[in-house]
Amino acid sequence: MSESKTKDTGTASRQQAFDVMRVRQDFPQLDATVNEQPLVYLDNAATTQKPRQVIDAVSHFYESTCSNIHRGVHQLSVVATDLYEQARETVRAFINADSEREVIFLRGTTEAINLVARSWGAPNLDSDSEILITHMEHHSNIVPWQLIAEETGATLRVVPINDRGEVDMVAFREMLSEKTRMVSVVHVSNALGTINPVREMTQAAHEVGALVLLDGAQAVAHMHVDVQELDCDFYCFSGHKLYGPTGVGILWGRQELLKSMPPYQGGGDMITRVTFEKTTFNRLPYRFEAGTPNIAGGIGLAAAIDYIEAVGIEAAAAWEDKLLKEATERLERMDGVKIIGTAAQKTSVLSFVLKDIHPHDIGTVLDKSGVAIRAGHHCAQPVMDRYGVPATARASFSVYNTTAEIDALVESILNVQEMFGHV
Ligand SMILES: Cc1ncc(COP(=O)(O)O)c(C=O)c1O
Numbered sequence: 323m324s325e326s327k328t329k330d331t332g333t334a335s336r337q338q339a340f341d342v343m344r345v346r347q348d349f350p351q352l353d354a355t356v357n358e359q360p361l362v363y364l365d366n367a368a369t370t371q372k373p374r375q376v377i378d379a380v381s382h383f384y385e386s387t388c389s390n391i392h393r394g395v396h397q398l399s400v401v402a403t404d405l406y407e408q409a410r411e412t413v414r415a416f417i418n419a420d421s422e423r424e425v426i427f428l429r430g431t432t433e434a435i436n437l438v439a440r441s442w443g444a445p446n447l448d449s450d451s452e453i454l455i456t457h458m459e460h461h462s463n464i465v466p467w468q469l470i471a472e473e474t475g476a477t478l479r480v481v482p483i484n485d486r487g488e489v490d491m492v493a494f495r496e497m498l499s500e501k502t503r504m505v506s507v508v509h510v511s512n513a514l515g516t517i518n519p520v521r522e523m524t525q526a527a528h529e530v531g532a533l534v535l536l537d538g539a540q541a542v543a544h545m546h547v548d549v550q551e552l553d554c555d556f557y558c559f560s561g562h563k564l565y566g567p568t569g570v571g572i573l574w575g576r577q578e579l580l581k582s583m584p585p586y587q588g589g590g591d592m593i594t595r596v597t598f599e600k601t602t603f604n605r606l607p608y609r610f611e612a613g614t615p616n617i618a619g620g621i622g623l624a625a626a627i628d629y630i631e632a633v634g635i636e637a638a639a640a641w642e643d644k645l646l647k648e649a650t651e652r653l654e655r656m657d658g659v660k661i662i663g664t665a666a667q668k669t670s671v672l673s674f675v676l677k678d679i680h681p682h683d684i685g686t687v688l689d690k691s692g693v694a695i696r697a698g699h700h701c702a703q704p705v706m707d708r709y710g711v712p713a714t715a716r717a718s719f720s721v722y723n724t725t726a727e728i729d730a731l732v733e734s735i736l737n738v739q740e741m742f743g744h745v
Contacts, residue, residue, distance in 0.1 A: 340637045346722045348373040348629070359692030362727045367512050367540060367671055367718035368696050369562045372626070379625035380567055383618040391617055392591055392608070406617055409624035410607070416627045417557065418548040419574050423606040426580075427620050430571030431539040432462040434558030435506070437573060437610065438535055439466035441583040442556075443504070449475030451503040454532070456481040456489050456518070457708055458511045461701040463537045467506060476503070483708065487514035487663040495526055502532040509541035513702035513714070514663030515646070515671030517541075524554050533579070539563055543630065543720070544639050544669045549574050561619060566626035570619030573610070580606050587612040630721070638721040642670045645719040649728045656735065658744055662714050673700075673714040676735070679742050681713040687741060688715075691734040693727075 346352050351371045354361040363371060383405065389398035391406050407422075414422045428434050447453070453467050457480050471478045481494045489507075498505075505527040510517050524534045535556040538547060542559045549557045556579075560571040575583075585592055585603055589612035594602045603609045630638060649672050653659045658677040676684055685697030696716045699706045706712060717731055 340634075340641050342641065342722060342724055345633060346724075348375065349722050350374060350377070352722060356692040356694065357690050359690075362691075362693040362730045364717040364719065364723065364727065364731060365694045365696050366543075366720035366723075367563070367700075367716065369568065370543065370565050370720050371722070372567070372622075373565055373629050375629045376566055376622050376625045380618045380622040383621050390614055402617060405621050406615075409620040412624035412627050413572055416547075416631070417542075417572075417574055418550050420550065421577060424574050424577050424580065426573040426575070426607045426610045427615050428558075428571050428573055428610075429569055429616070430560035430562070431460075431537060431558050432560075434556075434571060434573035435462055435535065435537065436466045437586045438506075438556050438558075438575070439470045441586045441610075442533075442579065443467075443470035443476075444474065445584065447471070447474040447476040447503060450501060451476040452499070452501045453478050454481060454494075454497060454502055454505045454507075454527075455479075456494075456507055457483045458487065458489070458514055458516060458702065458705055459506075459508050460512055460537065460539070461703070463506055463508060463535075464704070467504075477501075480704075483516075486665050487511065487516045487705075488665045488667075489516075489518055489523070491519070491522070494523065498526055498530045498532065500530055502527065502530050504535065505532050506535040506537070508537040508539075509547075510538075510544065510669055510671075511663070511702075511705075512540045512671065513673060513700040513705040513716070514665065515668040515673070515718075516663060516665040517545075517667040517669055519667075520554070521552055524552060528553070540669075540671070544635075544642055546635050555579055561623040561626060564623070564626050565629055566623035567616070567619040570616045570623050572623075577606065580610070585609055585612070589613045591615075633721060639669070641721060642719050642723075645723055645725065645728065646670055646672060648725060649717065649719070649731065652728065652732050653735070656732070658739060659735065662709050662711065670719045671716060672718070673716045675711055675714055676739065677744065679738060679744065681711075681715040683742070684715040684735070684738050687738045688731075688734045691730065691737065693730055693734045695731075 349371045387401045389402040391403040410422050414425045482490045527534045533555040536554045538559040543564045557574045562568040592612040662673040681697035698713050
């Protein structure tokens with residue numbers, strides 16, 4: 323794609339055919355070498371690399387508009403506040419929320435789920451209540467519910483998954499009852515790549531009067547998310563898995579629900595009036611944003627959203643699907659390779675194990691060739707238990723990966739097998 327055809331963000335416009343080499347130019351980290359080899363970055367489910375546009379937005383804040391927000395009358399503070407609130411509006415539009423009051427800036431998905439579990443859970447759960455999660459949840463969608471279940475006497479129930487790594491929808495429907503108060507489900511599994519049928523799950527949960535939280539940490543970078551269309555009650559995601567900075571993420575919730583929930587943390591910005599006798603709280607969303615937030619992070623997240631929208635999220639998803647399909651087919655053909663997670667609906671994650679070779683050894687040997695994958699339990703130990711493995715090796719794809727990088731992955735897996743005498 324010629325420069326003259328790009329939008330003013332410098333990115334590939336969605337009208338153009340997808341040009342991965344053009345996209346790669348936006349990501350300075352991709353030029354790195356690791357162990358004297360060109361970096362092949364396939365650890366995108368852990369965190370994505372950041373485009374120049376995001377890096378510049380963050381630097382620009384610190385270089386030219388650095389100030390605290392919401393409090394100052396001076397020029398810099400007004401500019402910083404405007405940028406931060408514009409970032410909130412960018413997020414609102416990105417997920418099609420009804421109002422910016424429903425968009426809460428937090429540290430990330432983990433904090434968002436903890437907030438809901440505590441602030442909604444404590445007053446609404448009791449010993450007659452059930453919380454439903456699935457067997458494929460990330461620890462951050464398990465532990466907060468365990469903590470609140472222990473405190474309130476509620477029961478945490480786990481919907482099974484089948485061998486392909488899909489939610490057992492028959493079991494799910496059977497487990498739903500008038501006792502179910504919350505269904506908290508991952509939109510896309512970080513360990514298996516499964517895309518869950520969350521619209522269908524939400525509908526079934528609502529039929530019994532339960533609320534639905536969707537963990538979108540792995541979804542937002544790979545598909546168009548519309549919270550109104552999904553019809554869920556809470557949706558959360560992290561900026562750093564969406565080409566944005568670390569330490570910033572979003573909780574979206576229905577306004578009437580958020581209004582009914584007590585503050586999660588106390589401090590500055592979340593109040594309207596404080597006396598030693600009584601404190602009154604600020605309106606949404608500030609009521610849930612105690613203290614100085616990650617201002618540069620919020621601004622950087624908006625730049626990341628502008629970036630991926632300029633590339634075109636559908637075009638990016640189509641490219642990532644092509645990469646996943648090709649990598650899957652090639653690994654399927656290799657001796658001694660077993661793919662963990664073969665759902666019909668998948669995106670961007672390819673978990674695998676090699677016969678008689680520990681995933682940590684795979685990760686370490688691949689690193690020698692500059693190939694960065696993740697090896698471990700991926701903060702989803704119950705998934706590992708389900709498949710009877712201690713860990714998996716996981717390659718995860720992003721908008722800037724190439725088919726040549728799949729060649730490098732395959733070649734380095736062959737090297738591992740050779741090194742361990744398995745070919
Ligand atoms: C599915 C899923 N949920 C939640 C999280 C937690 O995200 P964070 O660590 O950014 O809070 C992750 C991170 O890997 C994830 O993949």
